[in-house]
Amino acid sequence: MYARPAAATTAALLGVGALFLPAATAQAAAPQNAASLAQATTETDRPLVVAHRGASAYAPENTLAAIDKARDMGFRWVENDVQRTKDGELVIVHDDNLKRTTNVEEVFPDRAPWKVADFTSAEIAKLDAGSWFDAKYAGARVPTLKQYMNRVSHNHQKLVLEIKKPELYPGIELDTLRVLRQEGWLDKSHVKSKLVVQSFSADSVKAVHAMRPDIKIGFLGTPAVADLPKYAEFADQVNSSHTTISADYVKAIHALKGAHGKPLEIFTWTVNTAAAAQRVAGFGVDGIITNTPDVVRDAVGDDD
Template identity: 40%
Template sequence: MPSLRLPISRAIVLARAVAILVLAGVAVTAYSLPARAEQAAGVDVIAHRGASGVAPENTAPAIRAAIVQRADFVEIDVQRTKDGKLVNFHDCTLVRTTDVEERFPGRTGYRVSDFTLAELKTLDAGSWFGPRFAGEPILTLGEVIGLVRHRTGLLAEISPCAHYVGTGLPEQLAAELAATPRFLDQALAAGALAVQSFSVADAKAFHARLPEVPVGLLHASRPTEAELVELSGWADQINPSSDDTDRALIDRAHRLGLAINVWTVNDPSRMRELVALGVDGIITDFPGSLTGASRPRSADSRH
C-alpha cells in the first residue's frame, strides 16, 4: 500500500498502465504518456473537468482530450440523480451546459437530482461548447472509470451543492468505488485515485468509509494554521485557489505531510511560478500547456 502522505504519483501510473496494456496485448501508442522528466518539474497535471478548455466539461471528449494531452489525472464532479445513480456534472443546475429547459419545459426544478438517469441521458451536454460536440451525453461515474482506467488517474470531487448535505453522497461514492474492485485495487496500487471536497464533513465521511483512498480539502480562501494542523491529522492533500497560494503555504503544507494541488490555473506564466514554488499538482483547463503535448487535432476523437 502506497503511503497516504505522499503526493499522487504519475510515474507509477505510467508504469502500471503500460504493463497492463502490454500484458493484454494492446498497443500503447494511442495513450503513450511521456516520461516524468518531460512533465513540468514533476508536478502532477490535473485536467479540470477533463481538458475543458478544448471540449465541453465533464464529457467523454474532454476526458479523451485530457488523456491525449497527457494529463496525470482527470478531475470530475460527482452528483446523484433522482433515482440514485452517480453522475459526472459540475453545476448545481443543468441549465448552463445542457438543453434541459428546451427538452423538459415547465419543470419545477432543474437540478441534477430532479431528474432520473434516463432523463439525463436524453440531454445534449455538448452543443453549448460547439456544434461538433452536439449530442454529447452526461456520463455516469462508471462510464468515467471506463474511460480513465489504465490510461490516467482520477480525482473525484464530491459535489458541494447544498441539497446533497446529509444525504449520504460521500458514503455512496465510497461504496461505488469499493464495488469496483478491479479498478479500485489497481488505482490504489498505482497512486491513481484521490477524492476531494470543499466540505470537511463530506471529506471525513468518505475517509471513514474508504480510508485507503487519499482525500483532499478544497479551499475557497487561504487555509488557516489551525485548519492546516487539523487536516494534517487525517487528510492527504490541501487544494487551495492559486490566488491564495505562495511559498509559505506550500512549505507549511509539506512540513505537515500534506500534498498541495492548486486550482484553476490557465495562465502559463502563473503555471511556471507555481512549479518553481514547489506545488505538487496544478489543476487546469489546458493540461497540454503543462505537459508540452500539442493540442489534439480532434478533441473528441475516439481511441
C-alpha cells in the same frame, strides 16, 4: 460544509465495513492511443498536471469526450465532479443545475430551476451535453459515474474525484465508494496510486476517510496556517485556488505530514496560463489542476 447527525453518521459507517474491503484488481483495457500516453505525466513529475473536468478548454467539461481529449494529449490525470440524481444515480456534472452545460431548458421547459436532484438518470441521459460547447460535440451525454470510471480505466488514466455539494445529497460518500468498488477502483493498486477523493466539505471527506482510511483525501480550500494540522489528521492534500497561495503557504503545508504519514501535498487550481503555472511551480506545489493541460505542461516542463 454540512454536518449530519452524529448517530446517523456513526450507524452508516459501522454498516459498511464488509462492503468496502479492498476489491479484486480490475483488469484494465489496453489504451487506444499508446503513442500519446507514452508522453503522459508520471508519478515522478512535479508538479503533476491534472486535466480539470477533462481537457475542458478543448472539449465539453465532464464528458467522456473531455477525458478522451486529455488522453489524446498525453495526460493521465483527470478531475471530475460527482452529484446524485432524483433516483439515486451518480452523474458527472459540475453545477447543481443542468442549464449551463446541457439543453435541459429545451427538452424540459417546464422543470425550472432544472436542478440535478430533480431529474432521474433516464431524463438526464436524454440531454445534449456537448452542443453548448461546440456543434461538433452534439449528442455528447452527461455520463454516469459508472460510465465515467469505465472510460477512465479503458484510457489507463487516474482520477481526482470531487464530491460536489454533498450537503445536497446526504449519504453520497457511501454511494460514491460503492460505485468505485463495483468498478474495481478500491483495490490496492488503484487506491495506492490512481485515486484522490476531494471536496470543499471537510465533513464529506472525513466521512470517506472514516469508511476507507486507505484512500488518498484532498480538502479543497485554503485554511489558515494555524489550522492546517487539523486537516492533516484526515487529509493527504490541501488543494487551494492558485490566487490564494504563496511560497510560504506551500512551505507550511509541506512541513506537515498528512493522514498517511507522508508530507502533506497541495494541488492548486484552476491554473490556465503559462505565467500562472510558472508562478505556482516556483512555489513548489505538487500538482496543477488546469483546463489547459498542454499550456501548463509546456510552461513547467517535465521532470522525466
